Amino acid sequence: EAPLHNHFIRQIVAEDRASGKHGGAVATRFPPEPNGYLHIGHAKSICLNFGIAEEFGGRCNLRFDDTNPTKEDIEYVESIQQDVRWLGFEWNELRHASDYFEVFYRCAEKLIRDGKAFVCDLSAEEVRAYRGTLTEAGRNSPFRDRSVEENLDLLQRMRAGEFPDGARTVRVKIDMSSGNINLRDPAIYRIRHVEHQNTGNAWCIYPMYDYAHCISDAVEGITHSLCTLEFEDHRPLYEWCLREIDLPNHPELVAGLAERGLGAQPSTPQQIEFSRLNLDFTVMSKRKLMTLVEEKLVDGWDDPRMPTLSGVRRRGFPPRAIRLLCERIGVTKQNSVIEFSVLEGCVREELDANAARRLAVIDPLKLVIDNLPEGHGETLTFSNHPKNEAFGTRAVPFSRELWIEREDFMEVPPKGFHRLVPGGEVRLRGVGIVKCERLEKDADGTVTAVHCSLDAETRPGLAGADRKVKGTIHWVSAAHAVAAEIRLYDRLFNVADPDDDSDGKTYRDHLNPDSKRVVQGWVEPAAAGAAAETAFQFERLGFFVADRYDHSAGKPVFNRAVTLRDSWAK
Numbered sequence: 001e002a003p004l005h006n007h008f009i010r011q012i013v014a015e016d017r018a019s020g021k022h023g024g025a026v027a028t029r030f031p032p033e034p035n036g037y038l039h040i041g042h043a044k045s046i047c048l049n050f051g052i053a054e055e056f057g058g059r060c061n062l063r064f065d066d067t068n069p070t071k072e073d074i075e076y077v078e079s080i081q082q083d084v085r086w087l088g089f090e091w092n093e094l095r096h097a098s099d100y101f102e103v104f105y106r107c108a109e110k111l112i113r114d115g116k117a118f119v120c121d122l123s124a125e126e127v128r129a130y131r132g133t134l135t136e137a138g139r140n141s142p143f144r145d146r147s148v149e150e151n152l153d154l155l156q157r158m159r160a161g162e163f164p165d166g167a168r169t170v171r172v173k174i175d176m177s178s179g180n181i182n183l184r185d186p187a188i189y190r191i192r193h194v195e196h197q198n199t200g201n202a203w204c205i206y207p208m209y210d211y212a213h214c215i216s217d218a219v220e221g222i223t224h225s226l227c228t229l230e231f232e233d234h235r236p237l238y239e240w241c242l243r244e245i246d247l248p249n250h251p252e253l254v255a256g257l258a259e260r261g262l263g264a265q266p267s268t269p270q271q272i273e274f275s276r277l278n279l280d281f282t283v284m285s286k287r288k289l290m291t292l293v294e295e296k297l298v299d300g301w302d303d304p305r306m307p308t309l310s311g312v313r314r315r316g317f318p319p320r321a322i323r324l325l326c327e328r329i330g331v332t333k334q335n336s337v338i339e340f341s342v343l344e345g346c347v348r349e350e351l352d353a354n355a356a357r358r359l360a361v362i363d364p365l366k367l368v369i370d371n372l373p374e375g376h377g378e379t380l381t382f383s384n385h386p387k388n389e390a391f392g393t394r395a396v397p398f399s400r401e402l403w404i405e406r407e408d409f410m411e412v413p414p415k416g417f418h419r420l421v422p423g424g425e426v427r428l429r430g431v432g433i434v435k436c437e438r439l440e441k442d443a444d445g446t447v448t449a450v451h452c453s454l455d456a457e458t459r460p461g462l463a464g465a466d467r468k469v470k471g472t473i474h475w476v477s478a479a480h481a482v483a484a485e486i487r488l489y490d491r492l493f494n495v496a497d498p499d500d501d502s503d504g505k506t507y508r509d510h511l512n513p514d515s516k517r518v519v520q521g522w523v524e525p526a527a528a529g530a531a532a533e534t535a536f537q538f539e540r541l542g543f544f545v546a547d548r549y550d551h552s553a554g555k556p557v558f559n560r561a562v563t564l565r566d567s568w569a570k
C-alpha cells in the first residue's frame with residue numbers, strides 16, 4: 001500500500017538515504033519503558049519506527065528502556081513484545097538499555113578525562129537553587145573545577161557503593177547561563193542503592209534518561225531517533241553528549257559488546273521529534289491506566305474498554321485498523337487530539353471489509369410462524385459477505401419458532417416505525433414476508449410471543465419474493481441457536497477530555513457507568529463454533545469478536561467492538 005502522507009520524517013529519511021548520510025543506512029528503534037502496557041499512543045511510535053525501517057529497507061530494534069531500577073515487571077516485558085507482534089511488526093534485535101551499563105560508565109569516565117564532566121556534591125535542593133530560572137542564569141557548582149584525578153576517584157567510589165543515595169551526582173559541564181535549562185550542567189548519574197530487574201545488584205549508580213538514551217542509540221547504530229515533541233528541548237543535550245563522546249571514533253567504549261551478541265556499528269544518530277497521539281474520551285498516561293487497573297475500575301490492563309493495545313485487541317479492534325489510524329492521522333509537529341470516532345471509523349472500515357456476517361439476537365422475543373407445521377425444519381443458504389463472494393456461503397437452520405430482537409416489535413408503534421406491529425408485515429431476512437396475527441402476553445401484559453403467518457409466495461426465488469415491505473429484520477432459529485454471553489462495551493469515559501481537572505473533578509469522576517453491559521443472547525451455530533478472536537458482523541447489531549479468553553463453542557462469549565453507526569455523533 002502506498003503511504004498516505006509524504007510526511008516530514010519520511011522526507012528527511014528519504015533525503016538522508018539519497019545523500020548517503022549515515023552511509024545510506026536507515027536504523028530506528030522503539031524504546032518503551034517496561035513499566036506498563038502499551039497503549040494506542042505507543043502504536044503511533046511503533047508504526048512510525050517499524051514502518052520507516054520497513055519502507056527504506058532498514059532495521060528497527062525493540063529496546064527496553066530499563067535504566068530506571070524498578071521492581072520485576074516481566075509481565076510488562078512480555079506484553080510489550082506480544083503487542084508489537086500483534087500490530088504486525090517484528091524487530092531486528094531485542095535490546096535492553098541496561099545491556100549498556102558498562103558503556104555508559106566508560107563514557108562518563110571519558111567525559112571526565114576530557115574535562116567535560118565532574119562529580120558534584122551538591123544536594124538535590126542545592127542543585128535546584130544553583131540552577132537558576134527561566135529569567136535568571138544559574139551559577140556554577142563549587143565542585144565544577146575538581147581535578148580529573150579527583151573526579152575519576154570519586155566516580156569509581158560512587159560505583160563501589162561508598163556513598164549513600166543522593167550524596168553525589170555526575171554532571172556534565174555545558175553552560176549554567178544557557179537559555180535552555182536542560183543544558184545547565186545536567187546530571188548524568190545518580191546514586192541509588194536499588195536492585196535492578198536485569199542487572200541485579202551489580203550497580204548502585206544509574207544513568208539519567210537523556211544520557212543513556214543517546215548513547216544507546218549510538219551503540220545500536222541508530223540513524224534516526226524518533227521521539228515525541230516534549231524532547232525537543234532535550235535535543236541540544238542529546239547532540240552535545242554524542243559529539244563529546246564521539247562513539248564512532250572510540251571503539252574502546254563499546255569493547256566487549258560484540259562478544260555478548262550486542263554488536264553494531266556505532267552511529268551518530270539524529271533526533272527528530274513528532275507530536276504525540278492523543279485521543280478524546282480516554283486517558284492515556286500509564287499512571288492513570290495503572291490506577292484504573294489497581295483500583296479495579298476496569299477488569300485489568302486488557303479490559304476491552306482500555307486504550308491499551310491488549311485492551312483494544314480483546315475488544316475486537318483489528319491490528320490493521322490501528323495501523324490505518326496511524327497512517328491516516330499522519331506525522332506532524334502539531335499537537336492535536338484525535339476523535340475516538342476516527343478510530344472507530346477505522347475499525348468499522350476494516351471489519352466491514354473483513355468480517356463475515358452472522359445472525360444473532362441480543363434481546364430476544366419469540367416469534368412463531370403458525371402456518372408452518374410443528375417440527376418444521378429447513379436449512380437456508382446465506383452468503384457470508386454481501387460485498388465479497390470470496391467469503392462463500394453457510395448453512396443457517398430455520399424452523400417454526402424463532403428469536404427476533406424485542407425492539408423490532410412494537411404493539412403501539414410511533415409514527416415511522418417500519419418493523420413488526422400487530423396486523424403488520426415485515427420481511428424476515430432470507431425467509432420471506434411474515435404478518436403479525438396475534439400476541440401472547442404474561443400477567444403483566446408484557447408480550448412474550450408474536451404469532452405470525454408466512455406468505456409462502458415471498459420465499460426467495462419465488463414470484464412474490466420482490467414484494468415490497470418497509471422493514472427487514474433478523475432472527476435465529478430458537479431450537480438451533482446457541483445461548484451466548486454478549487458483552488456490550490461503550491466508551492469508558494463520558495466526557496471528551498477526562499484529563500481536564502480544572503473543575504475539581506478528575507478522570508475517575510467521568511467514568512461512563514454504562515460502559516459495560518452483559519446480556520444473554522442467542523447466536524446461530526456458525527457463530528458459536530468460531531475460534532476465539534474471530535470477528536463477525538452480527539447483522540443490524542454491530543461488529544463483535546469471540547472473546548480471546550472466555551469464548552468456547554459450548555459457551556460462546558462475544559464482545560461488541562463497535563456499533564454499525566456512530567451513536568456518539570452530535
Ligand code: ATP
Nearest residue numbers: 031032033041042044045227228276277284285286
Ligand atoms: P506514558 O506517558 O504513557 O508513560 P511514555 O512516553 O513514558 O508514555 P514509554 O514507554 O517511554 O512511555 O514510550 C515508548 C515510546 O513510545 C517513546 O518513544 C514515546 O515517545 C512513545 N510514545 C508514548 N506515548 C506516545 C503517544 N501518545 N504518541 C506517540 N508516541 C508515544
Ligand code: MG
Nearest residue numbers: 031032033065
Ligand atoms: Mg518514557
Ligand code: MG
Nearest residue numbers: 033035286287
Ligand atoms: Mg512514562
